[in-house]
Amino acid sequence: MEYAHVDVLIIGAGLSGISAACHLETGNPGLTYALVERRTRVGGTWDLFRYPGIRSDSDMRTFGYGFRAWHGTKVLADGPDIRRYLQDTADAYDVTRHVLFGRKALSADWSATEARWTVRTLDETTGATETRTARFLVGATGYYDHDQGHRPDFPGEERFGGTLVHPQHWPEDLDHTGKRIVVIGSGATAVTLVPEMAADAAHVTMVQRSPTYVMALPADDTVSRLLRTLHVPDRLVHRLGRARNIALQRALYALCRKAPLTMRRILLRAVRARLGDRVDMRHFTPAYKPWDQRLCVVPDGDLFEALKSGRASVVTDRVDTFTETGVRVGSGEEIPADIVVTATGLRMQLAGGMDITLDGTPVVTRDHLLYKGVMLDGVPNLAMIIGYTNASWTLKADLAATYVSRLLAHLDRHGHTTATPVATEADRSPDSVMGASLTSGYIRRGDAVMPRQGTRDPWRVHNDYHRDRRALGRAPIEDPALRFTGSERHART
Secondary structure: OOOOEEEEEEEOOOHHHHHHHHHHHHHOOOOOEEEEEOOOOOOOHHHHOOOOOOEOOOOHHHHOOOOOOOOOOEOOOEHHHHHHHHHHHHHHOOOHHHEEEOEEEEEEEEEOOOOEEEEEEEEOOOOOEEEEEEEEEEEOOOOEOOOOOOOOOOOOHHHOOOEEEOHHHOOOOOOOOOOEEEEEOOOHHHHHHHHHHHOOOOEEEEEEOOOOOEEEEOOEOHHHHHHHHOOOOHHHHHHHHHHHHHHHHHHHHHHHHHOHHHHHHHHHHHHHHHHOOOOOHHHHOOOOOOOOOOOEEEEOOHHHHHHHHOOEEEEEOOEEEEOOOEEEEOOOOEEEOOEEEEOOOOOEOOHHHOEEEEOOEEOOHHHOEEEOOOEEOOOOOEEEOOOOOOOOHHHHHHHHHHHHHHHHHHHHHHOOOEEEEOOOHHHEEEEEOOOOOOOOHHHHHHHHOOOEEEOOOOOOOOOOHHHHHHHHHOOOOOOOOEEEEOOHHHOOO
């Protein structure tokens, strides 16, 4: 099926896009829809990233969908298992047949007279440009560039005689067995790579410019495993585990914001208990407060075990230059390496880099507020699914998909053609929707593209699941800040 015109066009068939489509299947059975996906199978991030040890950085009870339980007992699941879960979900809800694979979204233009989006896509297999139209557009590509990760230019890297690789583009044939490896970075990717590669490498050195808070979690959900041995139904096990983990996520974040010094002591004490006297604590003592940047989690403290065993080590210093045989840091120490992994982060981008225009006038996302964290002010019939920064991405993605489904049902029920959030000047603030308190590098870099934070509801982004659940899942669709147009004769045909 080519889907020349649909009611809803979803850009992306990863975690967010599949959620949006599943909600349409169950909540809007009369609507036509399609998903435009650049890759050759569903999964998005979880099909793109192939580096050793790739796994979730949130627990699977909340990273899995609320409408389809994750029944495994791993707290942090492997990338291939997550992709398989997404594929199984798409198949179970009959979504897969609606996906147009191998298409890159190039542009989307809203026509006020026709009240529809015209979307140009590129079939990357044939090179042909295609045009599709839709009443409603959903951006579900996440917020980073799939073509390119963030990669600083390091002095002297051109003379390095080994292999230089970014985790976002991991070579399938890269064999690190017995090799000396340097991993530059200290975020979620780095703390995943180091213990995984250390198992087979000669040695792995993590070079970090500054330390990150790292917290150990159990690799296995022992409570859920116990409930299963007691023959508690899987559905109830899932609901109980999900509610528990949502509460724990929220409590951890709230405590870090309200009592940062106390939480700092608790987090550092836990690391010290894992490392003993084998590793200098300065490598795990950040200068910032907990949750000024996202916490890194490691299953069963595998990173700490790799460091204690001597298979891995940490150097906290800046990279001064690459040499022919490794990396030299600011202190003058040269770290020999056969492979250097630049785990230096992501490059932020919305809607997969697609150009969005209103009757030919470009939409600059940074100049717009987000209505209820989902729709851009002043832009009709457009939703942007952006997950949480302080909890599992999927919790917010599911709520956003629920809201889109409810909004579309409201439009058809009342014969409306368009829904447009409208903000006033008093609603606007200079802060990004990512929050003014987060200081991670990718957050700062993304400020140029991310929408703004409002001064009051419904333009504030609270990153609070229970509050968003009321606003997106239960509150009336009718709202003074949301303008509707059209009549019954313009409704869906």
